Amino acid sequence: MTDQLTALDRxxxxxxxxxxxxxxxxxxxxxxxxxxxxxxxIGEAGLWAPxxxxxxxGSGTDMVTLGAIHEEVGRGCSSVRSLLTVHxxxxxxxxxxxxxxxxxxxxxxxxxxxxLGAFCLSxxxxxxxxxxxxxxxxxxxxxxxVDGVKKWITGGQRADLFLVFARGPAxxxxxxxxxxxxxxxxxxxxxxxxxxxxxxxxxxxxxxxLGPDALLGPSGFASGMVLTxxxxxxxxxxxxxxxxxxxxxxxxxxxxxxxxxxxxTPLGExxxxxxKVSDMVTDVRAARLLLAEAGRLKDAGDEAxxxxxxxxxYFASTAAARHASEAVQIHGANGCGTGYPVARYYRDAKVMExxxxxNEIQRTTIAGEAYRRQVP
Amino acid sequence: xxxxxxxxxxxxxxxxxxxxxxxxxxxxxxDIFSLGYINSLFAMxxxxxxxxxxxxxxxxxxxxxxxxxxxxxxxxxxxxxRPAVTTG
Ligand SMILES: Cc1cc2nc3c(=O)[nH]c(=O)nc-3n(C[C@H](O)[C@H](O)[C@H](O)COP(=O)(O)OP(=O)(O)OC[C@H]3O[C@@H](n4cnc5c(N)ncnc54)[C@H](O)[C@@H]3O)c2cc1C
Numbered sequence: 494m495t496d497q498l499t500a501l502d503r504x505x506x507x508x509x510x511x512x513x514x515x516x517x518x519x520x521x522x523x524x525x526x527x528x529x530x531x532x533x534x535i536g537e538a539g540l541w542a543p544x545x546x547x548x549x550x551g552s553g554t555d556m557v558t559l560g561a562i563h564e565e566v567g568r569g570c571s572s573v574r575s576l577l578t579v580h581x582x583x584x585x586x587x588x589x590x591x592x593x594x595x596x597x598x599x600x601x602x603x604x605x606x607x608x609l610g611a612f613c614l615s616x617x618x619x620x621x622x623x624x625x626x627x628x629x630x631x632x633x634x635x636x637x638x639v640d641g642v643k644k645w646i647t648g649g650q651r652a653d654l655f656l657v658f659a660r661g662p663a664x665x666x667x668x669x670x671x672x673x674x675x676x677x678x679x680x681x682x683x684x685x686x687x688x689x690x691x692x693x694x695x696x697x698x699x700x701x702x703l704g705p706d707a708l709l710g711p712s713g714f715a716s717g718m719v720l721t722x723x724x725x726x727x728x729x730x731x732x733x734x735x736x737x738x739x740x741x742x743x744x745x746x747x748x749x750x751x752x753x754x755x756x757x758t759p760l761g762e763x764x765x766x767x768x769k770v771s772d773m774v775t776d777v778r779a780a781r782l783l784l785a786e787a788g789r790l791k792d793a794g795d796e797a798x799x800x801x802x803x804x805x806x807y808f809a810s811t812a813a814a815r816h817a818s819e820a821v822q823i824h825g826a827n828g829c830g831t832g833y834p835v836a837r838y839y840r841d842a843k844v845m846e847x848x849x850x851x852n853e854i855q856r857t858t859i860a861g862e863a864y865r866r867q868v869p
Numbered sequence: 870x871x872x873x874x875x876x877x878x879x880x881x882x883x884x885x886x887x888x889x890x891x892x893x894x895x896x897x898x899x900d901i902f903s904l905g906y907i908n909s910l911f912a913m914x915x916x917x918x919x920x921x922x923x924x925x926x927x928x929x930x931x932x933x934x935x936x937x938x939x940x941x942x943x944x945x946x947x948x949x950x951r952p953a954v955t956t957g
Contacts, residue, residue, distance in 0.1 A: 590929065648912035715932030717909040718916060725913075799910060856911070866891050868906050 501554055502542050502630065508859045509538050515569035521690040522837050525683050527573055532651075536606030539769055540566070540577070542584035549588070549600030557788035564784070567737025568744075571841035572690035575610070578730040578849075579647045581608030583656040585634045585726045586667065590710030595669065598649040611652035612727065613643035613670075614720070620645075621854050623658075623720065625663075630659035630666050630699065637668060637708065639676075639701040649694025650674065650681045656709065657698065658720055667709040667719045678702035687840035712719050725799055728849045729787060734811035735845045736780045738838050742813075742820035743773040749824055769819045776816065780809040800862050801805065807855035810845035817842035839843050873875050878923070879944045886940070897940040912937070919943065925950045 513534050521527050522554055544559050545551025550679045554562070559581075567574040584603045587596060602608035618732060619625035628641025646655075655670045655677075658726035670677065682693040710719040747770060760766050783805035790798035820835040821828035828835045883895050889911065893904055901907055915937065920926055927950065936946045 592929075611899065711929045711932040713932070714934035714937075715912070715916070715929075718913045718932070721909045721913040794917060794921040796914035799917075800915055852923070861910075865889055868890055 499770055500568070501539060501552055501562065503537075503565060506540070506562040507796075509540070510565045510569035511566050512572055512701070513538075517829070518572070518576075518690075518833055519837060520568035521570065521572060521691075523831075525689050526650075526692055527690050528575060529571075531573070532576075532606060532609070533546060535573070535577075539604075539628050541580055541606040541609075542604045544581075545584060545600055545604045548584055548594060550604030551600075555788075556729070556791035557785055560729060560784050560788040563730045563733035564737040565783070567734030568741045570690070571734055571738065571837075571844070572688045574730070574734040575688045575691040575848075576648045576651075578727055578734070579612040579652075580606075580722045581730055582612045582727045583654065583669075586656060586719060586723045587669075588707060589722055591669070591670075591767070592690050592706070592777055595709065599669070603654075608653040609648060609651055610654050610656060611646050611696075612723065613647045613649075613655045613657040616642060617644050621851055626658065626665070627661060628657065628659040630657075630661045631669055633702075635705055637703040637705070639662070639668060639670065639698040639703065642695060642697045644695045646696050647688070647691045649679055650692035655696060656723070659729060660713055661716065663713055664716045665720060666712050666716050667723070668703060668707045669709055670698070670701060670703060670707065674701050674703065687837075687842070687845075688843035689840070699809050721799075724849060725802055727789070729802050731845055732780075732784050732787070732802065732806035732809045734775060735806070735813040735842070736784055738813040738842050738845065739773060739777040739780060739809070739816050739852045742816045742835065742838055743770065743777055744840070745833065746773065746794045746820050747835070748825050749827070754829075766823060767869060773816050776812040776845065778807070783808050800827065802858075803855055803858050803862075807848065807852065807859060809829055809853075810842075811852060813838075813842040814846050824863040827848075870948075878947050879940050880939050881922060882919070882943050882947075885915070885922075889914075891927060895940060897944070899940070900938050902934070903937060923947045923951055925952075 498694045538550060540624050543554035546553050563574060563577060566577055587599055603610060614623060616626050616628060617809055630637050630639050639657060641659060653672050657668045657670050675698045678697045680695045682695060685693060698751055710716060751759055753760045787798050787801040787805045790801050817839040821839045824833055824835050885901060886895050889895060889921055932945060936942050
């Protein structure tokens with residue numbers, strides 16, 4: 494009765510990750526790419542954009558479940574989770590802000606993963622300060638013309654469709670730019686510290702001409718909301734991925750410390766080691782609950798989800814970085830080598846503290862909530 | 870739409886804004902952007918609040934600054950978008 498797609502949940506995602514992602518993550522990390530075959534499999538499993546409605550090829554997955562799926566993927570491979578994150582951001586923005594025609598054009602392609610999406614906001618000269626972007630989008634006889642350079646674009650080497658944020662006539666606008674458009678140039682960025690297989694690129698736009706239907710969402714004051722909403726989904730996915738990293742650290746450490754002995758005693762029996770592992774157990778539960786709360790609020794359409802997501806991402810990413818560092822410590826020299834996955838978790842976790850709003854931006858925004866009642 | 874329903878809409882929206890910024894003095898004609906602390910986070914929260922509370926979706930073409938400038942404008946927007954309610 495139930496088809497495979499509607500049955501998508503944490504358990505199916507976990508099985509998929511254990512079979513098709515986790516065993517290969519270290520090799521992909523070293524190769525600096527996720528192979529095509531794996532990307533295809535993710536599509537076959539219906540994981541690219543399951544939250545899209547069935548009419549657009551999705552399975553109408555709720556946000557709590559989506560968080561659980563991204564957590565499971567993040568447990569296996571942060572590079573794949575990063576690709577999923579930016580694809581999710583584009584697909585979500587399309588569902589939320591796209592016209593009927595845009596949804597029909599791109600929805601089924603995105604749901605199936607035949608078209609992969611990327612998110613283009615950061616530039617060589619502007620990251621945290623999004624108002625500092627210099628890429629422009631001007632109207633020329635009904636057509637949009639885009640000029641500028643976007644940097645650190647996750648999946649940029651592979652993506653087919655870019656969601657580009659640019660300075661428009663009145664405010665920041667969001668445009669859908671197919672990679673094949675003349676004037677789009679993709680330059681790979683290799684050898685990153687973490688999420689090394691997420692195929693980053695610098696993407697430049699040189700007099701790129703697009704039809705009026707390239708504009709996603711409103712062009713006036715509310716266009717800033719497209720960015721706010723899209724980043725919210727990205728943050729949610731990175732929070733989920735960070736929960737996955739903590740879980741992966743815990744699994745690796747519980748396994749290693751049960752087997753590794755010092756002076757005849759398993760590491761796991763040493764109080765100092767137990768202290769570290771117990772903090773992993775506690776933080777992974779706390780982070781998962783914060784994520785689920787943000788997800789429930791999203792499913793209810795409750796505006797409180799925005800702050801709940803900031804809090805979940807801040808907690809989960811900082812906890813992931815802390816525990817990944819301890820996971821390497823617990824593994825000793827083995828933690829620094831290639832025989833265990835914890836070195837990868839450590840490098841990937843650091844990235845979580847920078848993307849989708851760095852730690853400092855998280856704290857500034859969360860503090861803003863604390864002082865809101867005192868304004869003005 | 871009855872006057873009562875309209876008044877309730879305005880009160881509900883005012884309540885949301887003052888719930889967030891208790892020190893703000895909001896009357897229905899006050900330009901909330903002139904308060905100086907409406908950022909994109911609050912703008913998005915406001916839109917989500919209106920959509921959830923009044924069970925409607927604000928189409929892109931209605932997401933203009935003038936529709937959100939005052940409680941009056943937001944109330945008019947809600948009245949326009951809400952499916953006609955038949956009151957007894
Ligand atoms: C692996 C990876 C993948 C990425 N993928 C994408 C992508 O797909 N699309 C995309 O658009 N971007 C992407 N980025 C870019 C990312 O979004 C930015 O790196 C991030 O927003 C931070 O900007 P920045 O690097 O320019 O740092 P800056 O903004 O220059 O900040 C430098 C440091 O100063 C701190 N800082 C900045 N402002 C303040 C402040 N007001 N108060 C206190 N401290 C402050 C920051 O927290 C940071 O520690 C990616 C980055 C990485 C590393």
